[in-house]
Amino acid sequence: MPVITLTSDFGLTDYRTAAVKGAILSQSPQAVIADISHEIEAYNLRQASYIIHNAYRYFPKGTVHLIAVDSFYRKEVRSIVYSADGHYFVAADNGLLSLIFFDINPESVHEITLKRFDEELKSVATDILAPAAVHLSHGGVPEVIGRQIDDPKILSFQRAVYTGAEKMIVGEVMYIDNFGNLVSNISKKFFINKLAGHARYIVKFRNLALTSIYNHHTEFVKDWANESDYHGKSVAVFNEENLLELVIYRGNKNNGAKTLFGMNVGEKVYIEFFDE
Numbered sequence: 399m400p401v402i403t404l405t406s407d408f409g410l411t412d413y414r415t416a417a418v419k420g421a422i423l424s425q426s427p428q429a430v431i432a433d434i435s436h437e438i439e440a441y442n443l444r445q446a447s448y449i450i451h452n453a454y455r456y457f458p459k460g461t462v463h464l465i466a467v468d469s470f471y472r473k474e475v476r477s478i479v480y481s482a483d484g485h486y487f488v489a490a491d492n493g494l495l496s497l498i499f500f501d502i503n504p505e506s507v508h509e510i511t512l513k514r515f516d517e518e519l520k521s522v523a524t525d526i527l528a529p530a531a532v533h534l535s536h537g538g539v540p541e542v543i544g545r546q547i548d549d550p551k552i553l554s555f556q557r558a559v560y561t562g563a564e565k566m567i568v569g570e571v572m573y574i575d576n577f578g579n580l581v582s583n584i585s586k587k588f589f590i591n592k593l594a595g596h597a598r599y600i601v602k603f604r605n606l607a608l609t610s611i612y613n614h615h616t617e618f619v620k621d622w623a624n625e626s627d628y629h630g631k632s633v634a635v636f637n638e639e640n641l642l643e644l645v646i647y648r649g650n651k652n653n654g655a656k657t658l659f660g661m662n663v664g665e666k667v668y669i670e671f672f673d674e
Contacts, residue, residue, distance in 0.1 A: 603661065
């Protein structure tokens, strides 16, 4: 039986996460449920999209991903199924799925029409998304639980840009991870493309500057016998998703780059190029 993953902004203190799992298991006692995250900040679609985009591909094809972020019932907001990259995604039509799949077009999008208009709806996650996820995990097709649509809500990320006059990439922080690392929207591919023909570069943010970008978080450690000497150093790396990340080596959410650099989501990151 395909896996059903759960992602929400419900947290783990309240009953809602357990209620969704109970709704799934009541309909499918043998369901295989895996949590991606329930610590998404309330209504934070950008944060949810980054986490899900980078997690879903590690699950087998056919997995059903139930996403309850900014999902409280509003009559004018549809619930939808995205069929994309061999997976199903069920969520509110709030633009989140378009952020997850900024680089992939879905094979199809269906509005879920499981509930009749005269039925009382208590929770989108338990009353609509959970039954839809169970149906899909049992091999059902989206056409049985909904109608195909071509107008899902679309949102987009701010993209990094290159200004030729200043020989500079201008990006911004798009995500802050559990270690306090600052993930930017500057990709390695974009950087390498703009680096061609230039002799060197400087990564700038706030009043700080770094002259090297490493390919992983520990590459800059040159002496492992004295590795502790590197603790607390500022580093720029391309992370696992090949995005530029600003890091305090061995930092955490209390003393990492976010705290020590004093930066938040949306703040600018620059890479300036020089010819000599």
